[in-house]
Amino acid sequence: MTGPLAVLVADRASLTPAEIVTAAGDNLPVLFVLDHKTDDRLRLVAEALAPTVHADFADADGCAAAIAAAGAHAVTTFTDRLCPLAARIRHDVWSGKDEQRRRLVAAGVSRVRSAVLDHPEQVRPLLAGWGGGVVVKPVDGVASAHTWLLRTPADVDAFAAAAGPHRLFAEEFIAGLPRATPLPADYVSVEMVGPLAFVTDRAPLAAPCRETGLMWPTSLPETSVARLVATAGDALAALGAGPGSYHVELKPGPDHDEIIEVNGRLGGFVARAARYGSDVDVARLALDVAAGAAPEAPAIGWRRCVAVLLFPAPQAARRISRAPDRRSLGRRPGVLAVDEVRGAGEPCDWRRGTDDAVATVWLTGEDHQELWDRFRDLADHLQSAFTFTDERGEPVTGEDWPACLR
Template sequence: MTGPLAVLVADRASLTPVEIVTAAGDDLPVLFVLDHRTDDRLRTVAEALAPTVHADFADAEGCAAVIAAAGAGAVTTFTDRLCPLAARIRRERWPDKEEQRRRLVAAGVSRVRSAVLDHPEQVRPLLAEWGGGVVVKPVDGVASAHTWLLRTPADVDAFTAGPHRLFAEEFVAGLPGTASLPADYLSVELVGPLAFGTDRAPLAAPCRETGLMWPTSRPESVVARLVATAGEALAALGAGPGSYHVELKPGVDRDEIIEVNGRLGGFVARAARYGADVDVGRLALDVAAGASGAPASIAWRRCVAVMLFPAPQGARRISRAPDRRSLGRRPGVLAVDEVRGAGEPCDWRRGTDDAVATVWLAGADHRELWDRFRDLADHLHAAFAFTGEHGEAVTGDWPACLR
């Protein structure tokens, strides 16, 4: 590659600007590309860290011209919603959720039925036809935001669509996980030739992610099969070399793709630093820049997890919260990224971005990590209190599913 690596930067990314420049070091020049409407906070941070240019993210050709004028030799992003833009600048096409599913089904990689909804009431006949459940999310949704799992007519009654164009998919149950992690799905992280699995904690209502764990507790043979399935999905989508985050459900006769994301998975780089002393962020940058030499696997020296503790679905404000110091003293806690305070608003519709506490944990093995994860969930459940839209007390039962 000649010239710097251009990185399209926005909020809600799997690598922050600080993490990008830290991973790049002194030997891999990067160029930050920001939308001209970027808020001042992100603009100030980016400009302080690396050469920065501004473009109109609604104009792919204009972005490409700005990047070319700056002399960049390649372009990438760590923000989910910017993956289609990065692909267009590279003269590729990254499909949205609707087109992804269509291509996967056409290639025989997926059997999941799907539909775009013109009106929320269209969910009812889909639930009746598909039977097992319907997952509804915005066509361009990210981070579990505005995502619903509807399994009964009562769920549909409670469903509120919001202003988004909606995409519905048939719900498919995966094989239960191990005794130390009952979630029925996981993800495969692909960074060039490097591939490994990420376990998931059980979802919170109506369909929110609550935690990730490394390394996967699934048997090596299952992981190898899931990596192969992820590779088939990338081939069906016409994906080129790069970093990908593929969510899957293991099945009895075949595995099923949940979705494919065209960037490094969230929290993955930090997990690899904590648990394996591997700089996956740097590997992802090298792959984007066209370099080779990434390993095919990594060796984990301990198990790590990040908990995204959810407020109850009906909560709208935090009325009581733990202090950061007390959380830092819980068994196995490595870092407390965030703990939101009493009086702050909360809203499940923001998905994982609305987690009221984000905490990293470590354990010597899967069992110890899982015990510490459950201990922390129980502690947070007791320490937080919430009120609803009209000031009434609201309680949640998410930690109960961890038992």
């Protein structure tokens, strides 16, 4: 290796600066690259941990020049919204949602119909023609922000009234195979970190299309896991994606596993889950692969089941009126860690997607059933412990999550 690994750094990443430096150790030099507008808190943390340069993240060529001037030989990121920038610096051409889907369909890996929308009303004929539903998100969207699942004309009415000034990407909704219980959901993700691949189960979505939790290891049989990993590999090949870390979301089907999307980064929460439940250092593996190393595939074995619950506020909520305290959540059955509990008086807005979770809590169980029972128990507790008001200050009631977990 002839220089450090450049890491584009921002908030809400699958690895924090401290986790990156810890995983890198003494034998893998890293260079942090921060936007010149980064707030002082993150800047001070990054500069205290590793050599740091500042650049304008709106200028990909300028970022590439700053990275080259610092002697870095490769660039990566663990922040979802910075993946397009990292792709431009590396000259990847497939990271946009529209181009990604076009390539997957052209290669025969995907059969999902899609369209780029310049106006929300353009979704109406798509819903009428596709029938089963339409998923709409910003072309450059991340973390399920501003994402809608539209099934009826009334859904389209609500979407059209609320859609912001985003260029939109619409895709045909594909239902996955139902599982034996409400937990987990009908979609999964395949985590591909160099030679390592494993499957993450997901909790059911909250309205209108928000992620609410992840679970490891998958409860799917080994034959299904092997098929899903192969499908994810086919998707990467169709995109021309090189060695690296990828988070591939899929819908298992009866005769065809369908790609939801491919993300060119280590999946959120994945390294932490592996640290809690297995013996594989996924963070270090991701750094090695990004730096150009070719490590052998480790065998991942799970000592226990692990989940992270991302508790969503109701879609109509705009402010938290009552919240539980962190200590009480830490005493709930199976709780490993409480990352975040937002307090009374704080604003909330579903349009921020996963980033707007009002509580983020890690759980463990000896087997899948115990984990699911504890996940439901905690979700029910949070449902009763939090209260919310809408934009007029009126109490919010009648949400269908977590009722769907039962």
